[in-house]
Amino acid sequence: MFKILAQLFLQFFSHRLERRHFRRDVLSERLVPGPARAQLPTAFVESLVAAACSDEAELYLTYDSGPQGLGAGQADERRERFGENRVEQDRPASLGRHLWLCYGNPFNLLLTALALISWVTEDLSAALVIGTMVVVSTLLRFFQETRSNRAAEQLKAMVGNTATVLRPGQAGRSQPSFGVEVPIRDLVPGDIVRLSAGDMIPADLRLLHARDLFVSQAAMTGESLPVEKFAHRAGTEARNPLELDNLCFMGTNVVSGSATAMVIGTGRATFFGNLTTRVAQRDEEPNAFQRGINKVSWLLIRFMLVMAPVVLLINGFTKGDWLEATLFSLSVAVGLTPEMLPMIVTSTLAKGAVVLSRQQVVVKHLDVIQNFGAMDVLCTDKTGTLTQDRIVLERHTDAFGAPSDEVLEYAFLNSYYQSGLKNLLDVAVLERTESRGELRLVERFVKVDELPFDFERRRMSVVVGEEGKGHLLICKGALEEVLQVCTRVRHGASSEPLDAARLVEIRAHTATLNDEGLRVVAVARRELPAAQADYRLADERELTLMGYIAFLDPPKETAVAALKALRRQGVTVKVLTGDNERVTRCVCRAVGLDARELLTGSDLAALDDQALAAACERTAVFARLTPAHKERLVRLLRQRGHVVGFLGDGINDAPALRAADIGISVDSAVDIAKEAADIILLQKSLLVLEQGVAEGRKTFVNMLKYIKMTARSNFGNVFSVLVASAFLPFLPMLPMHLLVQNLLYDLSQTAIPFDNVDEELLERPQHWRSEDLGRFMVFFGPLSSIFDILTYLLMWFVFAANSPEQQRLFQTGWFVEGLISQTLVVHLIRTRKLPFIRSRASWPLLALTLTIIGVGLLLPVSPLAGYFKLQALPWGYFPWLIGILLGYAVLIQLMKGWFVRRYGWQ
Known part of the structure; x- marks a missing residue:
């Protein structure tokens, strides 16, 4: 039973805590054309093929759209009909489902079973307490996670991706369409979008116009190289959507070029959305946080699997009541697991996210x-x-260092006519030429074609034509990559062969520029006849090196x-x-x-x-x-x-x-x-990152505090239970007492996300180390058992609670001492320093721990004492309690000093 429980726990823990976001690249290992098509509905595949084979007029008729796109009212109406453009993995759970997920973990189910057993055996007070524990735990988690998720969604909305969508002009006026930025989730079928290099494909699209459009489809097909897409009508013989050259699919991205396209599918009605409903999601490699959580979880599970059966056997054989022993051992199993950990982790991370948002x-x-x-x-x-990300064009020279306006003109034509994403180098060239009045060149030349940039060639070319003359291919890129396709070099007014001697001279000159911190971009050209209109990479050859443009980007x-x-x-x-x-x-x-x-x-x-x-x-x-x-x-x-x-x-x-x-x-x-x-x-700054690192470490330290405190407390409690079970003629504490004590203690920990962190813990990276947690449990857990045993002796010999008739007094005495000691020790364990003097807890944590201590002291004398099977303690008990707590604090502090010297303090 405990093995099954452990498996359920780990499955739940992984699902709720890791929160693995779906990365679309995980499909690349699964989606080969044949199997992918076989897993998709036939009607859906046919609709994609039909869209690919329709001409532009038929497409507008089918999707009730037009060249200027949809009006805002039309888009709103379709959004109501088709829903948001998000796949299932992106959709937040409904409130009802979220509430069920907060409740439906193994520990709440176990508590529910305990409550039902108590109700069947007519122990109504125990059933009420355990049921209350389930409700409080579930609601706390539900409300905290709801707030955290809402905060996270608001933060993500600040940087959400958008698409450029065409919207028609005002009604009754004839004016050209203009592009507006719309959140990707708001796209609807029939929208007309514009694409450029770096854009995500926001939905399933049918291309209407495309210019040198290259799309990376690795997320869908596993192809490592981008594929070129066209707007012309696809051949009817192609039946696999991924092979249709005029379709683009959600989840892929534009590498270079530009296009205008119509949205033909959104959300779950996309190729990607259909596939994710039929292909089981493959877990990606866990990150450091997920690996750490798993290690800690398994450590606690192994401890629970060992200790709970031992408690069951000892109490069963010594007391003879196996039903009571079973309930007690199950309560111990629940107490050994930090059931508030999901809520503590979520709230701690959410608090960190909000703080980081204030730091940009x-x-x-x-x-x-x-x-x-x-x-x-x-x-x-x-x-x-x-x-500084503020690139300035410093020099434009020929291949041998002489200033050259001709090189600047060629660089301008290349940057002006390229349709891909203009980087900072292009912007610097355009700014310089605008200030010099070089825009007149645009009137002389017309763009013919383009060979887009890619990261293998590290160069790009445009082909321009001048009226009455031939074509001119202008290439711009990294020096060595441009030299690979050059055979000649311009020297003054003449052109010379690019031999080995010239290459040495050129490389020496550019090395000098590089040593000054200048980034050198080579410019080359090739004259071509005007008979050709479609150019390929093979045409990028036999070029003449014209010179360089050199840029400065200061530190x-x-x-x-x-x-x-x-x-x-x-x-x-x-x-x-x-x-x-x-x-x-x-x-x-x-x-x-x-x-x-x-x-x-x-x-x-x-x-x-x-x-x-x-x-x-x-x-x-x-x-x-x-x-x-x-x-x-x-x-x-x-x-x-x-x-x-x-x-x-x-x-x-x-x-x-x-x-x-x-x-x-x-x-x-x-x-x-x-x-x-x-x-x-x-803000793109390493200083911002440095602040984020510090906040991440605060978040980790506070999460670790809860785990260390709870593990130490639970280990000590179980050790105390084992000792008491072996020698007492009655249970040292009822299952209900264990559960209530555990719930109150966990409630005191809910303020840990807001606790202060010692500065020295922020000075180095913080990692999950399950072996350190185990060592901490072994050394600090038994310390509480020493004083628990002293409490046993106190109740047995001083207050004569030494028979089954007096067990309620005994159990109350240990309940109060155990709750107060483990609540107070929070302030001792949360820091390696002297608590309250050299390191103070935050006021929410201090207020909550004092409140829980007050509840623990008042509960035995309150009207609810009978329901909890507790009773008032004699006044003589409290001086002994103060002495026990002081002794415990001193021993913890001494152990801390030794432990830090021997093992350090994470």
Whole structure:
């Protein structure tokens, strides 16, 4: 029975505490075209194929829409009909279901069974008390979790992803449509949306117009490379939706290009929504918080499985009443498990989330707050974190360093005509050319085609045409990658072959620029005849290197202080950037990071996982990385036992954000980065992160306080029960007394989320260590048993409670001493310092513990004493009680001093 109970407990605990958010990339291992189609309803698949094969006019007719989209009133009406654009995993539980989940855990079910048995055996007072315990526990948890969930949803709404939707102009006026930002959850079928690089695909879409659109479908198909999508009519022979080139699916994301599309499915009526109702969700690898909770849970379960049967056997054989012994042992089993832990954890995390929100940090998933405090490695990009994110175009020169306006003009045309996401480098180019009046170039050239940027090529090209002349392919990108496709170099007014000698000269010049902290982007061109209109990557060859544009992104003034603060807190910062090694070294030196030992992407490719994992430990700076490199580094660091945070805001950062224990992005990031992140910074600063680390550690310490206090108290109580059961002719405490004492003690702990934390506990990462908890239980638990046994002797010899007729007096004496001692010891265990003098609890915790002590003292003399089978204690008992409590406090304090010197204090 206890084994089954343990299994139920772990299942419940994992479900309610871990709160694993559904990551859409988990489908990538399951969704191959054939099996995926087989698991979807035929009618749904046919509707997607029909939408793909319809022309634009038929599509507008089918979805009652138009080129300008839906009006606000139409969208509201459809939202009422179709519901919000969210899949089932994203929908909060109804109040009724939430209440049932708060009640329906193994311990409440066990208490309910005990109440029913008490009622059947006509012990109505016990049934009433146990039933009250169930109701109070359930309602406390329900109201606390409701508040916490509401706070979390409000925080997430601050950084929710949006989609650009077309809305028609005012009625009666002929004006062009304009795009408005609408929360993704508000999209409805028939909406017309615009897409650009970095956008999440917000629903199932049929493309109407597309320009060099590349979409990552790894979440659906497992394909590692983006696929190109088109707006033209798909061939009717394609019956698998994933193979239709003019459909895009919720959960995928735009890598490059732009498009206009119609929403054809939302929420559960999407490909993703249909699939998640038919494919069992695969649990992703647990993060550090989840692993720690599981370890602690199993420790407590193993202890319960050993102690509860021992209590049953001892009481059964010594008292002869096996029914009473069974009830008593089940009460002990319940008392051994911190049933308030889910509520304490939720409220502690929610409180941390609210505090972090005031510090410009929005938490999307509560369980990562503890990971914030446990984080010992922070991987971050360079731009905007160590630097000011305020890039300025410093120089535009030819390949040999002479200033060149022609190079700036080519760079302008490339940045102006590219349809992908314009990064800070493009913005700097456009700002410089606008100030110089270069916009006149737009009147001379017309865009023909584009070869979008990707993180393998690290370059992008546009093809422009001038009236009466041929086409011009203009390429801009990282120096080495551009040189790979160049065969000539512009030198003055002539063009020369790009031989080995010229390459040495070019690399020497650009290295000098890099050493000054300038980021160099190469610009090249190729003249082409005007006969071609559709260009491919193969056309990006035989280019002429025209020169460079060089940018400066100065280091942040706060970066040095932030890095020192993180170092003091035991957090190692590692820089993972796609920039070249010379610029990276220059910036890292300026902010105090050791960049002498630096690894590049090519170095990583030459190392196996074992060698790279060892190199990760001693290397702090990595340059020229692809998205796959960043993800690999994060995974290897986690495998070596580190709790890893990753800070990024670009498309290339999404894989690493998902791989980290705690993914961190910023509100200005692309949609895919915000979707992958667990925490969103409203201000991109390491100082904000340093404050978040401190709050995460406070949250963890307060959670650990409850677990340590409860485990110690329960261990001591059970040890005392075993001693009393072996020698007393009656039960030392009735099952009802154990349950009431446990409930009152747990109530006193509900203020722990608001407790103060000693400063020294914030100076290093905090990790779950179940072995430390076990050691703490063994050393501190029996201390309470010493004074429990003294209470037994006091009641037996001094107050003559030494027969079954006087057992109520005995049980009352131990009930009061046990409740007050374990409530007061909260203030001793919560700190390694001298309580009340060098470390004070917060006023809510102090007020609640005093209230519970008052309840414990008054209950035996109240009108309810008879129901609880308690009685008034003689006045002579209380001086003895004060002496016992003082002795207990002194012994605890002495043990703390020895324990800290021997094992430390987490």
